[in-house]
Every structure is written in C-alpha cells, then in structure tokens.
Amino acid sequence: MTESDKSPGMGPRFSLTAFLRRYGTFIGFLLIVLFFWTQRPQTFMTVPNWVNITRQMSILGVVAFTMTIVMVTGDFDLSVGAMASLVGIVAGTTFQNGGSVAEAVALSLLVGAAGGAFNGLLVATVGISAFVATLGALTVFRGLALYISGGASIYGRVIPAEFSSFGRGGIALGRIGETDLALPNLTIIAIISLILVFIILNYSIVGRRLYAIGGNMEAARFGGIRINRLRLLSFVISGLGAAVAGLMLFSRLATAHPTQGEGLMLQAIAAVFLGMTLSEESQPNVIGTLIGVLILGVLANGLTQMQIDTYIQQISTGVIIILAVTLSSLSGRQTRYRRWLRRLLGKAPEASS
Amino acid sequence: MIAPPLRLQVRRASKAYAGVPALTDAGLDLVGGEVHGLIGENGAGKSTLIKLLAGLEVPDSLSLRLNGAALELPDSAAAYRVGFRFIHQELSIVPALSVAENLFISNPLPRLAGVFVDWKDLHRRAGAVLQRLGIGHINPRRRASGLSAGDAMLVKIAGAFIGVDEGDERLIMIMDEPTASLNSDEVELLFDVIDRLRSRGYALLYVTHRLDELYRIAQRVTVMRDGRVISTHAVADTSTATLIREMTGRSVDEPSADLSAAQQPERLRLRVCNLRTDAVAQASLELNAGEIMGIAGLVGSGRSELLYALFGIDPLLGGDIELDGQSLTELSPARAWNLGIAYVPEERRSQGLFLSDQVSQNITLPHLDRFGVLKTFVNEGRARARSRNLGESVALKITGLRQRVRQLSGGNQQKILFARAILAQPRLILLDEPTRGVDVGAKFDIYRLIRELAGQGASILMVSSELDELIALCDRIVVMRNGRTADVMPAAGLSENQLLERCYEFS
Numbered sequence: 001m002t003e004s005d006k007s008p009g010m011g012p013r014f015s016l017t018a019f020l021r022r023y024g025t026f027i028g029f030l031l032i033v034l035f036f037w038t039q040r041p042q043t044f045m046t047v048p049n050w051v052n053i054t055r056q057m058s059i060l061g062v063v064a065f066t067m068t069i070v071m072v073t074g075d076f077d078l079s080v081g082a083m084a085s086l087v088g089i090v091a092g093t094t095f096q097n098g099g100s101v102a103e104a105v106a107l108s109l110l111v112g113a114a115g116g117a118f119n120g121l122l123v124a125t126v127g128i129s130a131f132v133a134t135l136g137a138l139t140v141f142r143g144l145a146l147y148i149s150g151g152a153s154i155y156g157r158v159i160p161a162e163f164s165s166f167g168r169g170g171i172a173l174g175r176i177g178e179t180d181l182a183l184p185n186l187t188i189i190a191i192i193s194l195i196l197v198f199i200i201l202n203y204s205i206v207g208r209r210l211y212a213i214g215g216n217m218e219a220a221r222f223g224g225i226r227i228n229r230l231r232l233l234s235f236v237i238s239g240l241g242a243a244v245a246g247l248m249l250f251s252r253l254a255t256a257h258p259t260q261g262e263g264l265m266l267q268a269i270a271a272v273f274l275g276m277t278l279s280e281e282s283q284p285n286v287i288g289t290l291i292g293v294l295i296l297g298v299l300a301n302g303l304t305q306m307q308i309d310t311y312i313q314q315i316s317t318g319v320i321i322i323l324a325v326t327l328s329s330l331s332g333r334q335t336r337y338r339r340w341l342r343r344l345l346g347k348a349p350e351a352s353s
Numbered sequence: 354m355i356a357p358p359l360r361l362q363v364r365r366a367s368k369a370y371a372g373v374p375a376l377t378d379a380g381l382d383l384v385g386g387e388v389h390g391l392i393g394e395n396g397a398g399k400s401t402l403i404k405l406l407a408g409l410e411v412p413d414s415l416s417l418r419l420n421g422a423a424l425e426l427p428d429s430a431a432a433y434r435v436g437f438r439f440i441h442q443e444l445s446i447v448p449a450l451s452v453a454e455n456l457f458i459s460n461p462l463p464r465l466a467g468v469f470v471d472w473k474d475l476h477r478r479a480g481a482v483l484q485r486l487g488i489g490h491i492n493p494r495r496r497a498s499g500l501s502a503g504d505a506m507l508v509k510i511a512g513a514f515i516g517v518d519e520g521d522e523r524l525i526m527i528m529d530e531p532t533a534s535l536n537s538d539e540v541e542l543l544f545d546v547i548d549r550l551r552s553r554g555y556a557l558l559y560v561t562h563r564l565d566e567l568y569r570i571a572q573r574v575t576v577m578r579d580g581r582v583i584s585t586h587a588v589a590d591t592s593t594a595t596l597i598r599e600m601t602g603r604s605v606d607e608p609s610a611d612l613s614a615a616q617q618p619e620r621l622r623l624r625v626c627n628l629r630t631d632a633v634a635q636a637s638l639e640l641n642a643g644e645i646m647g648i649a650g651l652v653g654s655g656r657s658e659l660l661y662a663l664f665g666i667d668p669l670l671g672g673d674i675e676l677d678g679q680s681l682t683e684l685s686p687a688r689a690w691n692l693g694i695a696y697v698p699e700e701r702r703s704q705g706l707f708l709s710d711q712v713s714q715n716i717t718l719p720h721l722d723r724f725g726v727l728k729t730f731v732n733e734g735r736a737r738a739r740s741r742n743l744g745e746s747v748a749l750k751i752t753g754l755r756q757r758v759r760q761l762s763g764g765n766q767q768k769i770l771f772a773r774a775i776l777a778q779p780r781l782i783l784l785d786e787p788t789r790g791v792d793v794g795a796k797f798d799i800y801r802l803i804r805e806l807a808g809q810g811a812s813i814l815m816v817s818s819e820l821d822e823l824i825a826l827c828d829r830i831v832v833m834r835n836g837r838t839a840d841v842m843p844a845a846g847l848s849e850n851q852l853l854e855r856c857y858e859f860s
Contacts, residue, residue, distance in 0.1 A: 203731060204730050205722065205728075206729075207731075209718075212707055216706065219698075219704055219705050219706060220718075221666075222686055223718045223719045225686075225718070225719075
C-alpha cells in the first residue's frame with residue numbers, strides 16, 4: 001500500500017483545547033495531589049499514606065475494573081453495589097451455619113456469577129435495556145440481602161478469625177522510620193484484578209470483540225461476533241467482581257450489613273467515566289478507570305485529612321466528575337456520551353433492523 | 354394583483370468532498386405550477402444538489418435567483434424562510450404523537466394563556482391544512498403510530514404547509530424519492546396531492562428512480578450524471594430510451610478477454626432452492642465456482658434481503674442453501690464466516706466498520722481466531738502483518754495500520770471491507786452495492802479485485818443498482834422482482850435498457 005504523505009486530521013499544530021480534552025483529567029489528578037501535598041505536607045505525600053490510599057480504594061477498584069468490561073460493550077451494571085452487600089450476607093450466613101471460609105467464598109462467587117448471568121440474560125437474550133434490567137436486579141438483590149439477614153448485621157465471633165484478619169493484613173515490606181510497612185492483602189487483590197482485566201481488554205480475542213460490540217453492534221454482528229454470548233459474559237464478570245468486592249468489604253469491616261455495598265455502584269461508574277475522558281476515542285479503558293479510582297480515592301483521603309465534612313466530599317466528587325466529562329466533550333466527539341444518554345433513557349440497545 | 358409565477362434559477366452549483374467532485378457546475382430552473390423531475394444513477398449528484406439547496410452543506414459555488422433577486426442560503430433555517438420544503442424518503446414521523454402534533458413539528462403549537470396547548474385550535478388548523486391538500490381521510494386527532502407509509506408521507510407533506518397562508522405561492526417543495534416505500538394505492542393518493550399542489554402554483558422538484566412516475570406527474574425533467582447536469586427536457590417530448598441513455602451513458606471498462614476466457618470447468622458452488630424469508634418470497638439460483646453473478650432489481654425487490662438470508666442475518670422460513678454440496682442449516686453470520694462465506698454490506702458505516710478503531714483491527718475482526726495465541730490472546734504482530742498484505746492487494750491508501758478508519762475516504766473504507774472479506778480465502782463472497790459512494794479510482798480498483806477473486810476460484814454474488822457495472826462485471830445476472838428471482842440471463846451482449854426493462858416488468 002502507498003504510504004500517503006499527508007495525514008488528515010492529525011496536523012502538527014498544537015491545540016490547547018485538544019490537549020485539555022485529552023489529558024485534562026490526568027492533569028486534574030496531578031493538581032489534586034499537588035493541592036493536598038501543599039495542604040498536608042507532613043502526612044499526605046508519604047509512603048504509608050499512599051499504601052493506605054491503595055487499601056481504601058481497593059474495593060472500589062475491583063468493582064470499577066470489572067465494570068469497565070461491561071461498559072466497553074456499551075452496557076452498564078447498576079446492581080454491583082447491591083450484589084456486594086448480598087454477598088456479604090451470603091458469606092456471613094454461611095459462617096453462621098458453620099461453613100468454612102472456603103465454602104463461604106465459593107458460595108459467594110457462585111452467587112455473584114449467577115446474579116451477573118441473570119442480568120446478562122435479561123439484557124442480551126430478552127433484550128431489555130441494561131438500565132431497567134440492572135435496576136430491577138439491584139432491587140431484587142437488596143431485597144434478598146435484607147430478607148436473608150432479617151435486616152440485621154452479621155458480626156462477632158461467628159466470623160472466622162482468618163477471614164477478618166485477611167482484610168486488615170498484608171505482606172510485610174519493611175520499616176520506614178517508625179512504622180512497619182505492609183502491602184495490604186486487599187491492595188494485592190485489586191492489583192490482580194486490574195492485571196486480569198487489563199489482559200482481557202487489551203490482549204485477548206474476547207477483549208477485541210467486546211470493544212467491537214461497543215463500537216458498532218450491528219457491524220459486530222455482521223462481522224461474525226456472537227454478541228449475546230459476550231454480553232452475557234461481561235455481566236458475569238461484573239457480578240464476579242461485585243462478589244469479590246463484597247467479600248473484601250466484609251473481611252475488612254468484619255461485619256456484613258445488608259446495605260453496606262451500596263455506595264460502590266455510582267462511584268464505580270463515575271470512575272469508568274473519568275477514565276473514558278482519558279481515551280482518544282472516549283472508550284472505556286481500564287488504565288483510565290484506574291486513574292478515575294485514584295482520583296476518587298485521593299479526594300476522599302485528602303479531604304478526610306483536612307477534616308472536611310463528608311457531605312462536602314460528596315459535593316466535590318460530583319463536581320469533579322462533571323468537570324472532567326465536560327472538559328473531554330469540549331468541541332470533541334460526543335457521540336459516545338450521546339449514545340450513553342440514549343441508553344440511559346431506555347431506548348432498546350440493539351438496533352433491531 | 355396577480356403575482357408572476359415563482360421562478361427559481363439555480364446556477365453554478367458545485368461541491369467537492371475531500372477533493373472528489375460530487376457536483377460540478379449544475380444548474381436548473383424551477384417554475385411555479387410545474388413539477389420538475391430530477392433523475393440520475395446513484396452518485397450522479399442529485400442528493401448533493403438537494404443538500405446545497407437545503408443549506409445543509411456549504412457549496413463550493415452556488416448562485417441562486419428567486420424571481421430575479423439574488424438569494425443566499427447560509428443555513429437550513431434560511432432555506433426554510435425562503436420557502437424551501439424538503440420531503441425525504443425516510444419518514445420522520447413521531448409515532449407517539451397525534452397527526453396534528455406531527456404537522457406542527459417544525460412550528461410552535463397554538464397556545465392558551467401563553468403556556469397551555471390550545472388543543473381545539475391545533476386540531477382545527479391541522480384539519481384545515483389537510484382539507485386544503487385534499488387529504489380528508491386522515492383524522493388529525495389520531496395517533497401517528499398507526500399510519501400507513503403513504504399516509505405518513507402525506508402528513509409530512511401537509512406539515513410543510515403549516516404557517517403558510519392559503520394563496521401564498523412562494524413554496525418550493527423538494528421531494529426525494531417519496532414513493533420508495535409506498536404501495537401503488539398510496540402512490541396514487543400522493544400523486545393526487547402533488548397534482549393539486551402544482552395546480553395551486555407551487556414549484557416542485559421531484560427526485561425519482563422510477564421513470565414511469567415522471568410521465569405521470571412531471572412536466573420537465575433534468576438528467577444528471579457524474580455530478581453534472583446532462584440535459585433538461587420537456588417530459589412529453591422525450592422517450593424513456595433517451596432518458597436511460599443519458600442517465601447511464603458512461604462506459605465502464607470492458608472485462609478483459611483473458612480473464613473471462615480463463616474459465617475453469619464448471620463446478621457448482623452454491624445452490625439456493627426455494628429460499629423464503631420475511632422479505633424474500635421465493636429465490637432459487639445456482640452459482641459456479643469462479644463465477645460472478647449479479648443481482649439486479651428495483652429498490653425493495655428483495656436483493657439485499659437475499660444476501661441477508663445467505664449470510665444468516667435473516668432467518669430462513671423455508672428452502673435450502675447448499676454450499677459445495679453441504680446443506681447449510683442454523684446459519685448465522687459467525688457460522689457463515691467460518692464456512693468461508695464473506696460479506697461486504699451495503700451500509701459500510703453502520704453495518705461494516707468500527708470508525709473509532711484502527712485499520713488493522715477493522716480488517717481482522719471476524720478472523721481473530723486465526724491470530725490467536727493459546728486460542729485466547731491476539732498476536733497483534735501477525736494480525737498487522739496480514740493486514741498490511743491485504744491492504745496492498747486491495748490498493749488501500751492509508752498512512753499506517755493504526756490509522757483510525759474514520760479518517761479515510763469512502764473508497765478506502767470500502768477497500769477495508771474487501772480486505773476483511775478476502776482475508777480467509779472465502780469460497781463465496783456476497784457484495785451489496787460494492788462501489789456505492791466510492792470515487793472513480795477506487796471503483797476501478799474494486800472492479801479489478803472482484804475479477805481477480807473470481808479468477809482465483811471464489812464465487813461472487815453481487816447486488817448493484819448500477820446496471821452498467823453489473824453488465825460489465827458479471828458472467829450472469831439474476832433479476833429480482835417483488836421478492837422473487839424472476840429471470841437469469843448471461844450478461845454478455847445485454848444492454849442496460851434490456852436489463853432495466855426486465856427489472857420493471859410486472860408479472
């Protein structure tokens with residue numbers, strides 16, 4: 001083929017708008033870090049604090065990384081928070097009935113996969129919009145958690161010590177000054193799930209096909225991709241991620257409450273959206289999601305250190321998400337966000353022509 | 354005072370896309386009280402001309418005079434103010450609203466106390482407009498969801514007259530193939546309305562592919578070809594033969610003798626027997642290895658839908674498909690690719706390409722299993738190397754394999770779909786309008802490629818609206834009418850007029 005000498009649309013001229021649109025979110029992240037560093041010079045930019053941040057974000061991370069897979073296909077999963085709560089109750093009830101840690105974990109993962117498959121069947125096979133399907137599933141999962149637990153928390157001696165110590169423990173890294181430093185187990189799980197999702201999305205055949213479905217569903221079908229199967233799979237992965245997060249939360253708190261995972265869903269979707277702003281084509285991508293999770297985690301950590309009210313924390317988080325997405329759609333292609341909007345408003349996701 | 358009839362002069366209309374001229378120095382006159390037909394093959398420049406008049410595209414040059422006064426159309430609002438009204442073949446009716454609300458869709462609804470909808474006045478005014486156009490059979494209060502295609506078209510037309518006073522003749526109505534999805538009764542109703550509009554003194558520009566319609570309703574006709582106006586005639590003095598010759602006058606390079614001579618011994622590749630789907634009433638054909646078979650027919654004759662059935666997109670309701678003697682059941686696009694059937698769809702942007710993705714990703718998508726490592730991971734290096742090879746064999750012009758497909762011209766985008774189609778050396782290649790919206794250079798690249806593929810033994814089944822293309826390229830041509838495969842004939846010696854007659858023949 002001839003290597004043409006002109007490259008349309010990729011002129012060398014520097015454009016500030018284009019630069020901000022592409023890297024605005026990342027610059028924003030650096031500015032946030034810089035801000036807290038100057039505000040809390042003693043404590044913020046220290047290794048122990050960053051280790052702490054990774055532990056704080058690990059649970060959100062697992063949910064957001066697996067959510068990225070669903071969002072790559074153009075769907076989303078609103079039920080992850082409720083699933084995380086439900087899994088805590090399932091594991092706790094297993095302990096109450098004398099089950100071992102292995103049994104509790106296995107059952108939890110099974111519930112996560114089954115819940116994800118339920119969502120996937122509704123969306124891919126029955127063909128209702130992801131918004132309605134997973135909203136319904138959210139309510140079902142929440143109801144189940146409340147029903148099984150009778151609305152009460154599960155805590156105390158029924159929980160095996162090795163289970164609750166896992167969430168607080170870690171692998172010793174050595175000493176820095178006065179403090180023992182350890183890589184938290186939860187951080188390790190988050191890193192493992194990050195690597196797995198990264199490999200799936202960027203190096204696997206399945207990943208290419210998932211992106212194709214999100215890019216143009218009809219062309220994907222004409223291109224021989226088995227769409228229903230892959231959409232189902234993406235929801236199963238998201239359900240599994242929510243189950244793992246639910247176990248992590250239960251282990252860390254040593255308490256299972258039937259609504260304790262609820263905050264995860266909005267934060268996870270927000271993290272993926274933040275990450276999409278970092279991609280040239282506004283596609284969900286797991287490295288972007290990682291930055292999104294970091295932004296949310298650093299904000300929570302820094303604002304807490306500055307003893308700012310948690311309500312104000314919520315407001316600032318919301319403002320930052322809106323800012324980032326606005327920035328990235330500045331004079332840029334808004335097609336993907338528009339498509340999202342259409343889906344959110346309940347239009348059937350698959351063009352039935 | 355009697356106003357002189359409206360007269361719109363269009364001159365020097367030119368427009369090029371990315372350096373490829375779509376419209377060159379086109380001009381025509383629209384006169385009040387006259388229906389002016391506009392005909393030409395796909396890509397002749399008709400729709401570009403309409404887009405310029407609608408203010409939807411910025412012209413490279415355009416001069417407009419309305420009753421002698423110069424006119425500027427910076428945007429579509431300006432076109433609307435001047436009196437242009439556009440009726441497209443796709444019906445943009447909002448089914449959830451009433452007929453009356455649909456009529457007022459581009460106008461403010463009548464109000465009560467400034468905020469509430471004055472339903473009574475709305476229905477009264479909607480009814481009045483429908484009456485004025487002689488469309489008494491549609492109740493303005495009914496919901497638009499149940500309207501037939503024909504009635505929806507009439508509602509669309511009536512909507513153009515909202516806010517136009519009776520007796521105001523400054524309206525220029527431009528209709529783009531309004532009968533494409535109408536049945537014959539609906540067409541009659543539409544023609545009644547068009548006749549009424551003409552007699553009221555409005556100017557109409559009527560774009561169509563159906564010549565018989567011109568003789569029914571138009572007084573003058575302009576023929577376009579390759580972005581230029583070829584001629585303007587009074588319809589009454591002009592024969593169909595003349596119009597067809599002017600529309601299709603271009604000569605396609607003849608298939609070189611050595612390729613057609615190099616015929617393999619006939620071996621049956623594809624046998625389709627009494628195939629039936631929702632959109633195909635009955636299709637049967639036999640295709641040999643190395644043969645190029647064309648499918649001709651009017652829009653709506655079931656041409657594309659036959660390909661849908663063969664590629665597993667539309668489910669079969671009956672009949673058999675045999676590929677090299679193997680009966681194909683449970684066909685799906687995924688299975689079709691695996692069986693060695695390749696497909697280049699008609700709508701390359703919506704059905705074929707992933708515009709945000711890279712060239713090599715677009716080429717290899719259906720074939721990722723071939724580049725698998727441990728059946729799980731993609732070997733990007735091998736995928737890119739193969740894409741580069743294929744890019745060369747289809748004469749793809751790109752800056753690199755990582756280039757986003759969005760940035761490519763229509764011709765290069767089409768070549769990407771060809772590269773995808775031939776990656777796995779398919780036995781059967783289904784092509785739907787393979788050269789639509791493609792510039793002339795790319796067109797000849799694609800013709801050459803199709804002949805090469807056939808020469809290598811692939812069987813090709815191609816749908817095309819360009820009859821010259823079918824005749825020049827194909828060994829045999831199947832004509833479809835009303836969802837049926839009606840005729841099969843050798844392409845050699847066939848004239849476009851003969852072929853067109855076969856397409857039009859009513860059985």
